[in-house]
Amino acid sequence: MTLRGKAAIVGIGELPTRRSYPGRSLEGLCAEAARLAIEDAGLRKEDVDGLIVDGTNMTPAAMAEYLGMRPNFATGVSMQGATGATSTAVAASAINARLCHTALIVMGAARDATGGGPPRPGAGRGSINTEFEQPFGPAAGAGTGYALIYRRHMHEYGTTPEQMAKLAVDERFNALANPNAAFQGQPITIDDVLNSRYINEPLHMLECVMPSAGAAACIVTTAERAKSLPNRPVYVLGAGIEQGNAAIWQTPRITVTPARVSAARALAMAGYRPQDMQFAEFYDCYTILVAITLEDAGFVKKGEIGPFYQNTDTTYKGDFPINTDGGQISGGQPGLAGGFRHVIEAARQIMGRAGPRQVRRNDLCMVNG
Amino acid sequence: MVADYRKPLPNPLHREASRPFWEAAKRHELLMPRCRLCDRLFFYPREVCPICLRSEIDWQPVSGRGRLHSYTVIHQPANPAFREDAPYVYALVQLDEGPRMISNLVECPLHAVQIDMPLIAIYDDVTPEVTLVKFRPAG
Numbered sequence: 001m002t003l004r005g006k007a008a009i010v011g012i013g014e015l016p017t018r019r020s021y022p023g024r025s026l027e028g029l030c031a032e033a034a035r036l037a038i039e040d041a042g043l044r045k046e047d048v049d050g051l052i053v054d055g056t057n058m059t060p061a062a063m064a065e066y067l068g069m070r071p072n073f074a075t076g077v078s079m080q081g082a083t084g085a086t087s088t089a090v091a092a093s094a095i096n097a098r099l100c101h102t103a104l105i106v107m108g109a110a111r112d113a114t115g116g117g118p119p120r121p122g123a124g125r126g127s128i129n130t131e132f133e134q135p136f137g138p139a140a141g142a143g144t145g146y147a148l149i150y151r152r153h154m155h156e157y158g159t160t161p162e163q164m165a166k167l168a169v170d171e172r173f174n175a176l177a178n179p180n181a182a183f184q185g186q187p188i189t190i191d192d193v194l195n196s197r198y199i200n201e202p203l204h205m206l207e208c209v210m211p212s213a214g215a216a217a218c219i220v221t222t223a224e225r226a227k228s229l230p231n232r233p234v235y236v237l238g239a240g241i242e243q244g245n246a247a248i249w250q251t252p253r254i255t256v257t258p259a260r261v262s263a264a265r266a267l268a269m270a271g272y273r274p275q276d277m278q279f280a281e282f283y284d285c286y287t288i289l290v291a292i293t294l295e296d297a298g299f300v301k302k303g304e305i306g307p308f309y310q311n312t313d314t315t316y317k318g319d320f321p322i323n324t325d326g327g328q329i330s331g332g333q334p335g336l337a338g339g340f341r342h343v344i345e346a347a348r349q350i351m352g353r354a355g356p357r358q359v360r361r362n363d364l365c366m367v368n369g
Numbered sequence: 370m371v372a373d374y375r376k377p378l379p380n381p382l383h384r385e386a387s388r389p390f391w392e393a394a395k396r397h398e399l400l401m402p403r404c405r406l407c408d409r410l411f412f413y414p415r416e417v418c419p420i421c422l423r424s425e426i427d428w429q430p431v432s433g434r435g436r437l438h439s440y441t442v443i444h445q446p447a448n449p450a451f452r453e454d455a456p457y458v459y460a461l462v463q464l465d466e467g468p469r470m471i472s473n474l475v476e477c478p479l480h481a482v483q484i485d486m487p488l489i490a491i492y493d494d495v496t497p498e499v500t501l502v503k504f505r506p507a508g
Contacts, residue, residue: 128413130380131387135501136459136473137376137451139443147441148461155439155484200459201442249461249471254439 002269007092008226008233009347011041011219016180017332017341020111021213026058026335027066029108029215033337034067037104037217042230045069048219050100052077052087054107054336063106073100081283082241083107084216084340085369089239091220101222108215109335128247139200143286145248147203150288153255154202157303161202163310164287165193168206168329170314171284175326177316177357182212182332207287212332216344234347237272237364240265255292256302259368263297266366274298278361279320279349281342282368284327293368294322316357324349324357342367374495375450387414389428394500397492400428401468412468433490434507435464442479458482462504476505 013036015021015029030053038045048071053063055076064071073094079086084107091103138144153159172188175181188206196206226233242258242265245251267273274297282297284290291305299320300308314322325331325345328338346365348354354362381387386402393400401410404418405425417424439461446455458474474482475491487507494500 126380126382126384128382130377131382132379132413133471134377134448135379135495136471136503137443137446137448137454137457138459139441140445140447144441144443144459148439151441152439152484198442198444198456200444201456203441249469254461 001096003089003092003096003239004237004269004271005223005235007095007220008223008235009088009218009343010221010226010229010231010233011037011039011043012344012347012351013037013040013217014180014341014344015108015214015216017182017212017214017334019182019212019332022112024110024112024213026108026110027063029110029213030058030063030106030217031067033108033215033217034104034106037106037219040231041219041221043102043219048102048104049073050091050094050103052091052103052105054078054083056080056083057107057109057335071100073103079369081285081336081339082369083336084343085283085367086241087340088218088220088236088343088367089241092236092239095220095222102225103220104217105220105340106215106217107335107340108337109211109213111211111213133247141199141208143199143203143208146286146288147200148248149254149292150202150286153288153292153303156255157306159291159303159306161194161204162190163306164207164291165190165204166309167287167290167314168193170309170318171323171327172330173315174321174324174357175330177355178325178331180214181326181330182210183326183330203286203288207329209285209328209333209338212334212338214332214334214337216334216337216340218344218347232351234350238266238268238270240269257289257293257296259293260296263366263368267298272364274366276364277366278364279324279359280322280366280368281324281346282322282327282366283339283342284323284329285333287329290323290327297366297368316354316359321359324354324359339369342369376495377448377450378496378499382413383416386416390414391499393428394492394502395494395498397500399431399433399490399502401431401464401466402426403429410466410468412470431464431466435462435488435490435504437461437474437482437484437486437488437504438463438469439484440474440482442482460504462488470502472501473503474505475503481506
């Protein structure tokens with residue numbers, strides 16, 4: 001059994017990503033994105049019989065109730081940054097297994113205390129983090145482990161901060177053509193990135209995501225129903241999942257990510273090679289993560305991502321467009337919708353609806369979460 | 370020893386499972402949990418061996434020697450109690466006996482920090498009850 005071509009994304013909805021949505025709740029933002037996605041698909045709420053949500057910050061029951069839905073398939077996915085991409089694979093699987101026919105995937109973040117917000121799971125309870133990391137003073141944000149990867153990658157392969165800065169510059173260029181991106185009208189240069197302050201060396205501020213608010217949703221349905229709907233169907237051709245470590249320092253080789261295995265599985269299911277892909281939407285909490293997952297997915301040899309970025313235009317105008325909406329580093333990170341937006345943007349590009357940032361070759365894309 | 374230590378103290382995942390580690394640190398010794406069945410060291414401490422999932426665990430003294438597998442210089446700490454120390458080195462240490470741990474590299478100027486440099490454990494008695502295992506350059 002395979003997922004190849006069995007299900008398709010047929011509608012997308014996205015709220016502009018902002019620093020916060022004052023007075024709005026997570027549920028309210030998600031409901032708005034859900035309505036946009038359902039309308040975009042040319043469907044009614046009654047046509048949707050499956051629901052997949054970010055299972056870390058909400059329950060499917062709460063979201064279904066809020067939306068006035070009674071889906072016959074519902075689940076929460078808790079895969080951190082990979083939640084959006086995993087949810088898409090879960091939707092295609094559930095549809096393929098006939099657990100549902102048409103699924104809504106929705107997630108977001110409000111960042112407004114008055115509007116409620118995610119509980120802090122595990123607060124007060126001890127963990128590997130509170131026992132063996134916090135006493136040694138990790139950095140603000142989640143970049144401490146990624147900087148360990150970054151420094152080791154520099155050592156093993158000669159990767160430079162200038163090369164990683166180029167990655168951030170290309171993403172910013174893309175964000176400037178995206179009205180939904182958090183950063184508007186502010187182009188940056190390699191020097192701007194290198195002159196921005198360190199959060200934790202070698203990570204500069206302009207190499208890191210900015211926590212933001214917003215929501216995103218999409219509709220996934222059977223290939224059969226997709227043919228009768230208004231948008232160009234965005235078929236799921238393959239998917240692969242590999243669960244990595246929770247703590248980066250527990251990873252056997254810190255410069256290698258689970259994408260090495262998951263990308264190979266997805267490509268094998270789809271029947272393509274990395275070089276067949278025309279553009280890529282890759283999870284980007286920090287520059288170095290995009291870099292090493294692109295290596296692991298097979299787009300360049302291990303260790304050669306630095307020169308690749310140096311010599312390749314990865315903007316939407318370029319030879320191999322990456323993170324065409326500005327990604328999270330320049331688009332902002334509205335909770336788990338930040339990673340999910342890579343799926344939304346891939347679908348938007350394949351539908352041919354990306355406006356000024358439309359890529360020329362838009363049939364095949366790899367998304368990494 | 371600092372009278373009013375305001376930085377976070379270890380809040381164990383499972384107090385009993387890691388008690389020998391913290392008690393040894395207080396005695397200025399480094400112990401690693403070892404599975405008697407697999408004859409393998411592992412870290413962090415768990416109630417079961419991460420290979421065979423059994424609980425035949427004892428504790429083995431290790432040399433305290435290792436190498437700096439990677440590091441990051443922290444400029445903006447998550448916890449404000451570390452601000453006065455910044456910039457400082459947050460280190461991923463590869464022990465000679467195999468396991469890895471997170472720690473701080475101390476007694477080393479930032480310009481002298483190098484990946485894979487040899488390290489030796491030191492013991493920082495941050496409170497009367499808690500000792501943190503840190504590392505300095507060896508030799």
